[in-house]
Amino acid sequence: RGSNKETYHIEIGADDIEYLPGDSLGVIPENPAEVVDPIVALLGIDKNETFTFRNEEVTAHDLLKKKLNIFYLPERVVSKYSALIGQEIPATRIGLHELLRIYPLNSNNQFKDLIGILEPISPRLYSISSSPEAHSGEVHITVARDKFHINEEWKFGLCSDFLSQLAVDNSIEFYIHKNSQFRLPSDEKDVIMIGPGTGVAPFRSFLAQRDAVGAGGRNWLFFGDQHFVTDFLYQTELQNWVETGVLTKLNVAFSRDQKEKVYVQHKMLKHGKELYEWLLNGASLYVCGAKDPMSVDVEDTLMQIVQKFGEKTIEEAVQFVEQLKDESRYLKDVY
Ligand SMILES: Cc1cc2nc3c(=O)[nH]c(=O)nc-3n(C[C@H](O)[C@H](O)[C@H](O)COP(=O)(O)OP(=O)(O)OC[C@H]3O[C@@H](n4cnc5c(N)ncnc54)[C@H](O)[C@@H]3O)c2cc1C
Incomplete structure (x- = not known):
């Protein structure tokens, strides 16, 4: 309430559904x-x-x-x-x-x-925000209602609007979209997750899964949005995970709570030394959310961190990041 955006947490009851953290849900919307x-x-x-x-x-x-x-x-x-x-x-x-x-x-x-x-309705993908281990028989998604201005009139995106209008007990057509390129590492490995806005969705899944299976690796989340009071998605759950130690570190950036805009990449840079140490120690880095500009700014910042704290030239930093990619330790799910 009071947010500039409308974001919906949607829980879908689905027995016998098989998915892994990192997968998305393909939803076929209906026309209103x-x-x-x-x-x-x-x-x-x-x-x-x-x-x-x-x-x-x-x-x-x-x-x-x-x-x-x-x-x-x-x-x-x-x-x-x-x-x-x-x-x-x-x-x-x-x-x-x-x-x-x-x-x-x-x-x-x-x-x-x-x-x-006429062409068929295209399915839309939503990152799954639940965990098969923690939320058996359910699949959750985190949906931002897409709102845009055309000829002085507010319009809504088809699927996010359809999902936002669902009532309890409505049924929808969906499928699991597997994403083998966006998987948790083995339980003892550390993960760094960068997920502003609805980009937090797969990381709620990762954290719930690691909590449920008692994974020993450390977890660090960077979350960002416009305002602390209205846009801190999954605030209570995230803070609980900080208290129980599942989340080793939580850094948040609320861009419009002060004069200067502060985004997740600024928080990454602020904690750059430690972030670089986690990477040297074998951590995997995940990015989810807006492709442009967020994931581009995050990658630029990663380069800066590697250069500064690894005392590397630009070429060496590029090589370091390429190696992370080759080892499947720098993974993106951006849209
Ligand atoms: C891998 C992946 C994961 C994703 N995960 C999430 C997630 O977790 N949460 C989430 O909220 N989203 C997620 N998305 C985005 C999601 O799939 C949809 O793209 C998003 O919800 C918009 O779809 P829509 O049907 O509501 O809008 P659409 O109807 O598809 O409209 C999209 C855009 O098209 C333009 N447009 C549409 N109609 C008109 C018109 N009449 N006139 C002019 N322009 C128009 C507008 O620019 C509008 O913003 C993900 C995408 C991918 C690829």
């Missing part, structure tokens, strides 16, 4: 009724009529609700639509409802052809 229903009305089709879609019999309503992407159509789809109705349409990205309103089908018999040119 307030967009689907006007399209059905505009097309004047029978929503219960069935059509074959990818070898499956699906009603017109379910096609528009659960199968077809009707938001922000790619230019290639708009161009195929233009050919279908035999009318010039400028190259643009547009929602299906608006497209049909401005450039109607010649007859509602063309609905079948329309199905043929």
